[in-house]
Amino acid sequence: MIEVTVVTFGIARSICGERRFVLQVPANTTGDGLLFILKEKYPALNALISLQLAVKEEYAASGLVLRQGDEVALIPPVSGG
Amino acid sequence: MQTDIQLRDEPLDFEACTRGVMQPACGGIDVFIGTVRDATKGRRVLRLEFEAYEPMALREMRKIVEEAASRWPLHAVALHHRTGVLLPGEIAVVIAVAAAHRDAAFAACRFVIDALKETVPIWKKEVFEDGEVWVAAHA
Numbered sequence: 001m002i003e004v005t006v007v008t009f010g011i012a013r014s015i016c017g018e019r020r021f022v023l024q025v026p027a028n029t030t031g032d033g034l035l036f037i038l039k040e041k042y043p044a045l046n047a048l049i050s051l052q053l054a055v056k057e058e059y060a061a062s063g064l065v066l067r068q069g070d071e072v073a074l075i076p077p078v079s080g081g
Numbered sequence: 082m083q084t085d086i087q088l089r090d091e092p093l094d095f096e097a098c099t100r101g102v103m104q105p106a107c108g109g110i111d112v113f114i115g116t117v118r119d120a121t122k123g124r125r126v127l128r129l130e131f132e133a134y135e136p137m138a139l140r141e142m143r144k145i146v147e148e149a150a151s152r153w154p155l156h157a158v159a160l161h162h163r164t165g166v167l168l169p170g171e172i173a174v175v176i177a178v179a180a181a182h183r184d185a186a187f188a189a190c191r192f193v194i195d196a197l198k199e200t201v202p203i204w205k206k207e208v209f210e211d212g213e214v215w216v217a218a219h220a
Binding site for chain 2: 007009011014047049054058059075078079081
């Protein structure tokens with residue numbers, strides 16, 4: 001297992017209830033895998049139009065393999081401007 | 082190319098943004114100002130609350146400006162976006178673009194606001210008298 005820190009914004013923060021939390025996931029979990037885990041833990045995330053991840057402040061490709069200690073941001077639909 | 086890209090937690094100054102990009106080599110300055118509307122689908126908006134994933138928002142804003150500069154001959158771009166609580170009528174975003182001629186200025190300014198709305202990790206919540214909604218989160 002590895003530990004990643006999830007950081008949430010916007011409606012994702014309301015749904016998850018916390019700005020940051022640590023999650024234990026299997027080693028070699030991908031970004032898509034983490035989304036699956038999060039959507040099981042917080043089913044309201046499924047209702048969002050979109051949900052992306054960012055690692056090291058860059059949008060993560062779905063197959064990106066997460067590493068111990070990664071900080072992963074949950075990016076619900078953006079609405080700047 | 083000069084760039085001035087900021088997230089600010091206080092009122093934006095569109096005149097300063099505009100003056101900052103103006104220069105003798107530029108004959109065309111295009112400015113976009115995004116403001117808070119007082120109603121959405123007939124519901125009165127009390128305020129908007131803007132939140133940003135700041136370091137990534139600044140990165141994405143810089144990428145957009147660099148992309149604009151690669152597509153059009155620009156001399157300067159200012160891009161300022163608010164965070165925090167905004168009342169109707171307040172300014173959420175200012176984009177000022179300076180180019181030698183107007184075609185590039187108009188096109189680049191349009192590109193920057195359209196791209197910002199697609200990719201920059203900034204979120205706004207609309208607060209009404211009888212509820213609040215994170216814009217665009219649900220169908």
